[in-house]
Amino acid sequence: xxxxxxxxxxxxxxxxxxxxxxxxxxxxxxxxxxxxxxxxxxxxxxxxxxxxxxxxxxxxxxxxxxxxxxxxxxxxxxxxxxxxxxxxxxxxxxxxxxxxxxxxxxxxxxxxxxxxxxxxxxxxxxxxxxxxxxxxxxxxxxxxxxxxxxxxxxxxxxxxxxxxxxxxxxxxxxxxxxxxxxxxxxxxxxxxxxxxxxxxxxxxxxxxxxxxxxxxxxxxxxxxxxxxxxxxxxxxxxxxxxxxxxxxxxxxxxxxxxxxxxxxxxxxxxxxxxxxxxxxxxxxxxxxxxxxxxxxxxxxxxxxxxxxxxxxxxxxxxxxxxxxxxxxxxxxxxxxxxxxxxxxxxxxxxxxxxxxxxxxxxxxxxxxxxxxxxxxxxxxxxxxxxxxxxxxxxxxxxxxxxxxxxxxxxxxxxxxxxxxxxxxxxxxxxxxxxxxxxxxxxxxxxxxxxxxxxxxxxxxxxxxxxxxxxxxxxxxxx
Numbered sequence: 001x002x003x004x005x006x007x008x009x010x011x012x013x014x015x016x017x018x019x020x021x022x023x024x025x026x027x028x029x030x031x032x033x034x035x036x037x038x039x040x041x042x043x044x045x046x047x048x049x050x051x052x053x054x055x056x057x058x059x060x061x062x063x064x065x066x067x068x069x070x071x072x073x074x075x076x077x078x079x080x081x082x083x084x085x086x087x088x089x090x091x092x093x094x095x096x097x098x099x100x101x102x103x104x105x106x107x108x109x110x111x112x113x114x115x116x117x118x119x120x121x122x123x124x125x126x127x128x129x130x131x132x133x134x135x136x137x138x139x140x141x142x143x144x145x146x147x148x149x150x151x152x153x154x155x156x157x158x159x160x161x162x163x164x165x166x167x168x169x170x171x172x173x174x175x176x177x178x179x180x181x182x183x184x185x186x187x188x189x190x191x192x193x194x195x196x197x198x199x200x201x202x203x204x205x206x207x208x209x210x211x212x213x214x215x216x217x218x219x220x221x222x223x224x225x226x227x228x229x230x231x232x233x234x235x236x237x238x239x240x241x242x243x244x245x246x247x248x249x250x251x252x253x254x255x256x257x258x259x260x261x262x263x264x265x266x267x268x269x270x271x272x273x274x275x276x277x278x279x280x281x282x283x284x285x286x287x288x289x290x291x292x293x294x295x296x297x298x299x300x301x302x303x304x305x306x307x308x309x310x311x312x313x314x315x316x317x318x319x320x321x322x323x324x325x326x327x328x329x330x331x332x333x334x335x336x337x338x339x340x341x342x343x344x345x346x347x348x349x350x351x352x353x354x355x356x357x358x359x360x361x362x363x364x365x366x367x368x369x370x371x372x373x374x375x376x377x378x379x380x381x382x383x384x385x386x387x388x389x390x391x392x393x394x395x396x397x398x399x400x401x402x403x404x405x406x407x408x409x410x411x412x413x414x415x416x417x418x419x420x421x422x423x424x425x426x427x428x429x430x431x432x433x434x435x436x437x438x439x440x441x442x443x444x445x446x447x448x449x450x451x452x453x454x455x456x457x458x459x460x461x462x463x464x465x466x467x468x469x470x471x472x473x474x475x476x477x478x
Contacts, residue, residue: 121459123438124418130394133374136407164280165383166296167256167307170367174282178323180360181278183353185326190350191240191442192329196336197343198445202238205229209238211444212422217430243441245415249273249379250386254291255280256305260386273370273413274361276381281364283325292316344450351446351454362410372408379412380405416440421461422448431471437462 127133135142163170202209205223210216219231248270250260260268271288279290294316295308337343371385372378375393380386389401418438420428425448428436439447439461447453453461468474 119459119464120462123460132404133372133406133412136409161296161299163296164255164368167293168296169282169292173364173367175323176360176363177278177281177283178325180274180357180364181283182323182326183357183360184274185328187350187353187357187442188240188244189326189329189334190346190353191243191445192331192334193336193346194343194350194445194449195238195240195243196334198449200238200243200441200445201235202242204234204236206233207242207417208233209242209417209419209441210235211419211441211448212427214427216420216428218420218428218433219430243417243445245417247273247377247379247413247415249276249381251276251288251290252280252382253289255382256297259384260388262387262389265386265388265390273379273381274357277361277364277368277370277413280368280381340450347446347449347451350442351451354440354442354446355454358410358414361413365408365410365413370408370413371405372412373403374406375399375404377412377415378403379408416442418460419444423463423467432468432474435462435465435467435474437465 160166198211199213200209200211201215203215203221203223205226206221208220215233215235221229221231221233249272250265251269251271252260269288275285275288279285279288284290293307294310294313297305298308299305337346368381369383371380371382373385373391373393375396376391378385378391385403385405388403391399391401391403417440419441421437421439421444422428423436437460439457443454443457453463468477
């Protein structure tokens with residue numbers, strides 16, 4: 001047994017001789033084969049003592065000890081996985097010997113294999129409705145940063161307010177807002193098409209969903225009358241609203257205007273929060289008008305300002321958007337993909353739209369503030385939350401129904417519905433629950449449709465964990 005790969009090692013040249021460490025950044029991927037030597041590629045860490053190796057080296061041959069324990073095949077092939085070197089994020093050290101044909105040197109080094117992503121990650125934690133959301137940045141850190149900021153500003157001239165706090169738009173983020181809108185529309189249209197060929201089930205009593213021909217057998221239902229059903233789910237067909245959780249927010253005509261009072265909560269339209277974020281970032285929708293300033297505001301107090309005089313400016317000319325907006329396809333016009341190749345291409349496009357929407361929304365949230373209630377899922381796009389007393393979370397009577405606003409994170413704006421990952425299309429077994437991983441429902445649907453697994457979702461999907469064939473084999477796992 002040996003390690004083999006088809007690449008060549010290139011080692012950077014150091015100026016000083018007898019340097020104890022020779023390194024190059026990144027990672028190395030090795031495969032098991034039946035040769036006596038290994039040729040390995042760049043992106044490895046080599047540590048050892050000896051002379052400096054020349055820069056223009058040819059292919060290197062590396063020998064190793066055949067009695068290394070981790071290279072032995074296990075008695076249970078299902079419990080061991082060669083994918084741990086492919087998917088893993090471990091740190092592996094191998095005692096290697098370099099033999100350079102053109103030079104008379106024979107030195108020993110150690111090879112360190114690293115990865116950018118962890119091998120396995122904990123599954124997303126379930127938060128009870130009685131728990132308050134944690135702050136993205138602790139209050140102590142916020143106070144410390146505020147004191148440091150005031151200390152640095154002392155004695156300094158007041159700087160002009162940058163956009164978007166000045167009422168102007170951030171020009172470089174306008175194309176990003178249009179891309180997020182189109183990515184959201186593409187994602188919705190593609191998910192509707194995938195629902196025609198992929199079976200997705202939703203529980204009748206709770207918010208769990210499952211991608212597969214039958215629902216999972218785990219007794220994890222937390223809905224009403226769960227004690228009577230002993231935690232079992234009642235599965236029905238899922239819809240697009242079960243996959244993309246609808247998160248609505250108030251549409252603001254003036255994002256710097258006064259806060260929405262409780263009495264006006266029914267007179268202001270509510271639209272999807274992602275759409276409202278894109279509108280405030282520069283997307284113009286005729287059905288949802290908004291105020292666009294061409295001059296920065298004038299501050300007359302800490303929370304008071306007046307608009308600058310724009311009468312001397314010429315009339316604004318409506319600009320044609322550089323990126324045309326896509327429209328959602330009605331449900332009656334949705335056509336299912338006709339072949340497996342078309343389904344795989346559709347899944348790849350859906351994954352790209354999902355990543356593009358999340359990445360663009362994250363960029364917008366860095367400049368345009370988004371607030372979320374710490375007790376309920378209510379989201380507000382603006383510098384401060386509204387005054388609506390419609391919070392129905394745990395102990396809302398003590399707060400008179402008012403929301404506890406705090407800074408939002410991306411998962412508050414676009415909640416990922418995590419589902420159990422089905423390996424190789426086989427039905428899940430209740431006794432092997434600890435061996436299965438999870439992934440967002442959009443990712444799981446695309447993977448089952450034929451798309452490649454994205455790198456950032458591999459740790460929670462536990463692709464390198466071997467699934468036992470029966471309960472007896474699972475009990476032997478340490």
